[in-house]
Amino acid sequence: MDHNEELAELLFPEIKETIADLEQRFPLRNLPEGAQVTRFAPSPTGFLHTGSLFTAMVSSTYAKQSGGVYCFRLEDTDTKRTIEGSDRDLIDQLAYFGIVADEGYFPEGDRGAYGPYRQSDRASIYKTVIKELIRQGRAYPDFCTPEDLDAIRKIQEERKDLPGYYGVYARDRNLSYEERVERIQKGTPWVIRFKSFGDHEKKTKFTDLIRGEIELQENDTDVVILKSDGLPTYHFAHVVDDHFMRTTCVTRGEEWIPSTPIHLDLFRALGWKPTKYAHLPSIMKLDNGNKRKLSKRKDPEAAVSYFLDAGYPPEALKVYLMSIANSSFEEWTIANKSFDLNAFKFSIKKMSADGALFDMDKLNYFAREIIAKMPLEEEFALVREYAQAHEPAFFARIEENPNYVKKILNIGKQDKNPRKDYAKYSDIYPLISFFYADEYDKVAEAGLPWNGKLSHEEIVAILEAFKSMPFGTDENTWFSFIKEVGAAHRFAISNKDYKANPEAYAGSLSDCAELLRIAVVGRAQSPNLHEVLEILGQAEVLRRLEKAKR
């Protein structure tokens, strides 16, 4: 046994498996030509980030449309930042957006043959690989304390050298076998570092699916691959996991580009073929004239829950994100009159390389279109579900009289160009509250918003006349009546007449209709008045007309 062999055995006596065993345990996947294996690999450190949803959507779409496999892996190696229960939240929220992994970690148990899919359950796999690296002299124990590392960094700063644990600064890289054994046996804490043979004077390149060829300095840092808690760092876990999970393409945020040389260095040392990479742009936000990444701390819209709490249909956010991912999607939706994300052919190569500013207006536009196009029953069910979770007062009214709410939601819905009033479910109740007598009464008692063009007596007389309006008739019959009332009170029934000679009239027909609208609705805007009146019913309308006279 040579020294490396002995060192490996001293450090990891419990590891009996070899890399060859792992290769057998996780055989190459038998997939059709071109099928991609992708993965979404979040840390369970909080709720789903809008940018993560974007990444997850791209990963899963890319895999599914290529006939491949989309995997979910939980990267929980940072035990200090792990938040209890956030694994479930992440998975639930993704599922709410229809993003469900073909295989991977699920709180109720793994699915798939390439697990475990939770990194904290894979410690022995990482150690198996590390043990072999030590045997080959490509990894070694490092005994530096945080203070030692600080000291090294200070010297580097003074000398204006590149920071990092490399070359002459890699203090424990060339420790003798005896020194290592002595420290280990003394119980000195250690981490395992990768022994890089790279040279930062040299370049390394790789092809990014979105950006094309990227050339970077070679890695020459002896990065930590196994932390003192026995868990791997991201760099090492990525290489090992994506190798043995047989990932074909790693989709991750562009912030990973600078550390890709480390990953390439590791792949090379292990003699493995690197995965393909697609580095996705970040979603940005304008802050004091500067673009910056959406920040969970500063921007409520950085958390997917923000959109859910506001009552955006999940479909709307996905459609918006897809329009960022592939701008041709938007034209496709118009040409195909469809928002079906599965029917659209997504292309990872056509993704834009720069980060888009999050555009709330555009999201609202898509959301309005999507809600307007939903069949009534579907919309009602979703509104009800939303109200149940977020608006108890509205929910109580829905439960009390569901059909009444359906009638309200149905206003203008069956037209060729359906009404587009709502971008999110929280928009609804404020816009329709006047349909409820007590809400109307509050407004009426506070004072109806008359426009001041007519005297109180005139208004009273006109409202009195409206009381004999027909109910249960078609709109034309009803509207003829409105015109009669208007004419009788000196309103111009034709807009042309009014414009030609405004002084001759009390106002246009709009002004006349506005009196009725304000009296019954309590505000100057509403959907089609005839439909509103029919839904309210004669008794309530008469009651309101009477009340409005005060």
Place this chain on the structure above:
RNA sequence: GGUCCCAUGGUCAAUCGGUUAAGACGCGACCCUCUCAAGGUCGAAUGACUGGUUCAACUCCAGUUGGGAUCACCA
């Protein structure tokens, strides 16, 4: 600071050397209309800068500028 990524209207962006430089959101005007939400028509608004290659550059190259990312026992 080193390294890398990015650069077409306010926003998302098409163009794979030759176009009157698409389209969408937003914005404005007009039309329709009982108001509003829509819908229709029209409109304003874009190649950061400087060189080079080429018959021809938004497109290729270099530099400048600007923005972003990254330099941990965090991912």
